[in-house]
Amino acid sequence: MQSRRPKIRPPRKSLTAALDFPSIWSTLSQSILQILNQNAGSLSFEELYRKGYNIVLKKHGGILYESIGGVISGYLEGCYTKLINVEEEGDGQVLDRVIQLWRDFEISMKLISDVFLYLDKVYTRENHLLLVYDHGVTLFRDLIIKRDQGKIGNLINEKILDLITANRAKGAMIDFFKIKEVMMMYLSLEETDENGVLIGETYYTLFFERYYLDRSGSFYEGLAGEQFQLGNGRAYLKWVEGVLLDEENKMSLYLNAETCEKLRMLMSRICIVSKIDQVLRFPQESLRDWVHLRKEEELTLLYRLLSRAGYFDGLLVQIDEIIKDEEGLKSPSLDGQGKEKVKISQVSTVFVTQVIALKDKYDQILRYLSTDANVQKTIETSFTSVLNPAAAAAATSRLSEFLSYYIDEFIKKSKDSNDTEISAFLDNAIVIFRFIKDKDVFEKFYKNHLAKRLLKAQSEKDDDLERMLIDRFRNEIGSTFTAKLEGMFKDIHLSRELSAKFNHKNLHVSVLTKTFWPIQPTETSSLINLPSVLEDLQSQFTQYYTNCFNGRNIQWVYNFGTVDIRVKFTKKLHELNCSIYCGVIILLFQEFEQITYKELKQVTQIPEAELKRALLSLSVAQRTRVLLKSPMSKEFQDDDVFKFNYNFTAPLTKVKILTVITKQDTDATRSETLKETETDRKYEVDAMIVRVMKSNKTLSHRELIEEIIKLSAKRFEPSVGFIKKRVEMLIEREYLRRDETDSKVYHYLA
Template sequence: MAPGATMMQPMPLQPVRDDIDNTWEYLQTGITKIMMNLQDGVDMRTYMGIYTAVHNFCTSQKAIGFSASSNISSGGHRGAHLLGEDLYKKLTEYLTEHLRGLVAESKAHTDEALLAFYIREWHRYTDAAKYIHHLFRYLNRHWVKREMDEGKKSIYDVYTLHLVRWRDVLFAQVSIKVMEAVLKLVEKQRNGETIEYNQIKQVVESFVSLGLDEGDSSKTTLDVYRFHFEKPFLEATKGFYKNESKQFVAENSVVEYMKKAEARLDEEAERVKIYLHPDIAVSLKKACDQVLIADHSNILRDEFQVLLDNDREEDMARMYSLLLRIPDGLDPLRSKFEAHVRNAGLAAVAKVASDADKLEPKVYVDALLEIHTQYQGLVKRAFKEEPEFTRSLDNACREFVNRNEVCKSGSNKSPELLAKYTDILLRKSSTGVEDRELENTLTQIMTVFKYIEDKDVFQKFYSRMLARRLVHSNSSSDDAETSMISKLKEACGFEYTNKLQRMFQDMQISKDLNTGFKEHVQSLGVKGLDSSYSILGTGFWPLTPPGTTFNPPEDIMADYERFSRYYRNKHEGRKLTWLWQLCKGEVKANYIKNAKMPYTFQVSIYQMAILLLFNDKDKITYDEIASTTQLNTDSLDPSLSILVKAKVLTVSPDGEKVGPGATFTLNYDFKNKKFRVNLNVGMKSETKQEEAETNKTIEEDRKLLLQSAIVRIMKARKRMKHQQLVSETINQIRGRFVPKVGDIKKCIEILLDKEYLERLDDDDLGYLA
């Protein structure tokens, strides 16, 4: 029947209501109009005619049933069932024949023409199905519903029946060819051609619509779409990229391949957004990652070292992004990165460490920071601050900070040099570093400090240097000092900085004490020296008593005794130990000829005692100086040597070394560019001695720290295996330093001897209260 002719014929009169053949003949005319020419519209007469015919047929047998008996007989139900089933079967047969005709038509089309045909007929068919579904509403509501309620699996509502017949008749015959046409179109696009991708999108929608849940016709699944679309699409995708990537790698560099792979992955992601179903996104990504990245991961990883060596940051970022997409793709990169950073750090230190004893702390710390800053930037920009790459950076930095050319043989040079550099920054200097710049530098100091394993070594050196800065009022600023201590406290806790903070408190208390002392001297009406005193708590300051006897000059002795009496009156029972080696002062040189103004010498207390002897005579022998000051040679000789070197004193006979037999004469012709001359400078021998003492103190403190940790652990646990105790001790102590197993075992033996611990059976140790 020609499509045009059907619309010209008027609908026949309503059929006999219980005659299936008569009813179907009537319905078929209207259904064919809807199936073939829905775009021309359906008039109300036709619409109502079909609806009424379906209603009349489905209710006819029920009426017969009521007239036959006063009761609703089972035969009546069977009659309604049979007539409903006949109508359902007629519609099913009609749809089957209609679709077979479309299958025959489809054979005349291929590729894009087939897609156009399929899409056109799909839309015509599904639009008609929606109309027919409404027209057969009575059949759906009663007969179909009852059949489905009774568990019949092959019965569907009318719209779903249309989809089932499309799937089983037409789709089963043409889906492979349709999919082949889709894949050809996609391949064209992948090869750079412009396509009408809307066709693919509509095919996808069609395949998705055919996913019917056989167990529950009201639900849909993606089974049809996944089997008939996703599966062949993914296979074709893998095949295309497998061939393309293999050829591209053979003809281009690894870097160019990464750019190509990156572009292809972006294209596929965009393809999902534009015309594919979202369900395919994960599977498509996985397939592309496999053929474009995983299959070529070895050549990518081999290229990573080349990129590192040449600082190819952009290309490293690209490689990171690619290998991040596959399981364990980045592990080999992290290992290579860690080794590279470690070697770079070791090389940087070796470059500046020609002589470790003469190595400037700033040069050393800057070398460490330069490497860290360089590769931290790389981790941030190229590796998106990924935690595992950050861990690799930290591991590498920890290695080259603690085990390098300067720190060989397990020395404590790194924390020592870091503390010295901090001291340089925090001391008053003529460079005039701005507060903001100083704060930034201190923050960088903490970056290196984070990697230092022997944090107790840093603490010892830092506290000694802080003590000197505070005692000599030589800090650049209290704010900077406080900021540094806050940073250390944040990094290591309150206990680490407790003594440092107490040192600051002592200095504040000393200021108040000095104010009171000056008022006391004024009340006595005595003209004392312009002096100030610092009272330093023995348990908090890393200072030792002087290593020599000393007889202070009379003027100083009088002030010293006056202050001692004042302090004892305020704090009865406290004992003062005078740290003469840290005392300093200023003396005016009024004796020098041709001087425009008197020179002021900044001197240690020992130098002051020596110079004040020359108030009585111009020449004094070494023995006289030693006898009067009571200084031993270790303290006297360096003090005299500096005065001679500065030409404040001359020694005779000419060229005589400082020592017994030498005579010292006041130099009246002394000249200097500055009128304030600092003679209170430390000798290298003093510095080395102090370093040796500090290192010795560190070792002693470590033994005590280990013993206290062992006792603390055993007190809590009461009984432990020897090996467990060693491991637990290492875990507790490693925040301060990395203890050696041998040292821990020695400490355990000491505690056994002291009867803090006892040996039990099975290599167990017990705690003795």
């Protein structure tokens, strides 16, 4: 069977018939005008659509597109003329009229665009033209808003800003929704480039926003200036916050998010950034008062405003200044006023307490400032720099000493302290410790004090607090700092065991590792002649010790030892507790009736300074005059004579003979300690340089200096000059050499 090919019916006749464009267009243009005049009710969408469709099908899209534009242009020109005429007659309603015109036009364009959907679909897109709707909108832009150098646009902008200004200045009631409607219109009016392509900017972004920000800026500039003139910091901040909040509430009613942000920035700049530094320095109600009076409200407000502006530099500078002016952070003078003696231990406690109080104050202020990390850093740096004045300054920092004395004072009296006091003490000590730049200096002072305390301590129990403190130090900067201190504890612990094993009830020996302790045997100590009683004990122990620990060498240091001597005086039996030197002198009177100073020196071989000190305690100090000195004076001459005072009396059986410490002595110890630190630093820096160079082989001068400063930061701050000197020393000793060509480069010599 043969298949029959079906006949395909051709489409309707109308599609093939010729097109009478002028007659179709005359209907269409009439209809477009009807639509533009809000009068489309009688029109058939289908009919118009079909007409447009047929025209496009017959390839007349181009002429149709242009003709539509032409009709719309004509309509808009008429509107423009009407607007201008009415306005020139003093109508004053241009804002409302334009809004109404735009409302209607927008709806009409939507209809027109629907009717010519097929044109857009087939012709417009293919020819990269604006869609009918967009085309209409650009015509509105050019023929209404921007016509005659933007006459209408400028008029509207001005009216809007007049309204807004009236509202800002006097709180006048205005219709924000009306303004919002204009903004929406402006945002719809997209800008095109010379080829008629949309560029993603609108009349709003390119024209209105700039004008708006200009006028808002100059308005607030003026207002902020007036408030500034009042010269009251608190009032100014309050005003700024009020104005910002007010504007914040209003701006979102009519502005788009981007402009809101720009306005916020603008206002922050005008009201906060450009003025706040001066405001904070106002003579009344400003930062200094708020800090000193700990004003929470003002400080939190200030912080809110500054975070809004993202500007903190000025605040940081001024906080630094205020801290640097705190008198309480300046090292107190030790000279004392008048004749009153100043005890460093007291001064230290007062000073440390004072610094802690100030730290608390600024911690509180920091909390008011939202615990801002930069503020915190500034406070810490400022404290550190006030508490550690540059070495060149007249008063070198005594912070290390003060802290060490503070600790010493507290621990000595800690028997009655409760847990709260102890934990406060530990916290305080660490706070101050953090502020110390030259931790090595502190280490020296602290070690001296610790050594004395440990040697005096009776039992393990006394060490608890010491250990807690050292734990805190270790947590703070690591175990290298505390290693030697821990060694000291170990020595004391072992010594107690050893003394117990030696089992001589009258002798307690502390065996100290030389490198851990600040106490060093001197050459003279071996020359001192001990009374036979003591000498026997000493040699017994030495023998016992060398038996226990083969190969160890024991050297004796008397400075910190004490002896108890029972003496029968005329009136009563007393037990004298005194230093070994004093003991040596007292025991001499078993042999001598009287003795001269010169003889004392020869017989005992005690170094003169120590001898003088012992004699001061024994013969000059009022309460413990066990010896009679003639002539009676504080000076010692070779032929001064000493006799035993059998008539000595004291209220208690036990008498403690304190070793007199003169100011010269303390000063000498102090400068010695500082000198030691200096020497230690040389070693430390040398070691660091060698270590760094060994691992790097070759480094430039700058790199090396940076590295050393970084490494030593935890313990002290060496000056560049100091490091340079050490480098030169190391070059001399052939650990390093300079590069032949570049003298700024060092090489490590293996």
